[in-house]
Amino acid sequence: MEIMIVDDEPQVAEVLATSLRRQGHSTTVVHSGREALDRLKSVAFDAMFLDVSMPGMNGLDVMAEVRRLRPSLAVVVITGHATPDEIEDVKKMGAVDVIQKPSALTHYHQAIERLHASATTKKPFPRLGDV
Numbered sequence: 001m002e003i004m005i006v007d008d009e010p011q012v013a014e015v016l017a018t019s020l021r022r023q024g025h026s027t028t029v030v031h032s033g034r035e036a037l038d039r040l041k042s043v044a045f046d047a048m049f050l051d052v053s054m055p056g057m058n059g060l061d062v063m064a065e066v067r068r069l070r071p072s073l074a075v076v077v078i079t080g081h082a083t084p085d086e087i088e089d090v091k092k093m094g095a096v097d098v099i100q101k102p103s104a105l106t107h108y109h110q111a112i113e114r115l116h117a118s119a120t121t122k123k124p125f126p127r128l129g130d131v
Helices: 010-022 033-040 059-069 084-092 105-121
Strands: 002-006 026-030 047-051 074-079 097-100
Touching: 002 010, 002 033, 010 026, 026 033, 033 047, 033 059, 047 059, 059 074, 059 084, 074 084, 084 097
Parallel strands: 002 026, 002 047, 047 074, 074 097
Antiparallel strands: none
């Protein structure tokens, strides 16, 4: 899978990217919402890990724009600072999963396995707002 990781914390993003690459995935790391949207216009990503709390354009703003540009893109939200209202908002916007930081890498891998299984069976991945 081609996965974009959007997180303003470089260490977090790089650890996740390295782990996902070891699992055989291609990763692109960006550190801002604006950069994520620019890359999204030129690369056909299969999934995105998106931090909610970022300076400038936050994850909620990015998620809204992602839904406009690529409504079917699977977005897994990662957060260490989001409020319950923000988490509810991303669920309503169609996030397929929400992972709290810090979290074991196995949680990220499980999210990717679920996305991959959904793509393999051609069944749409259930979005959190639908379950």
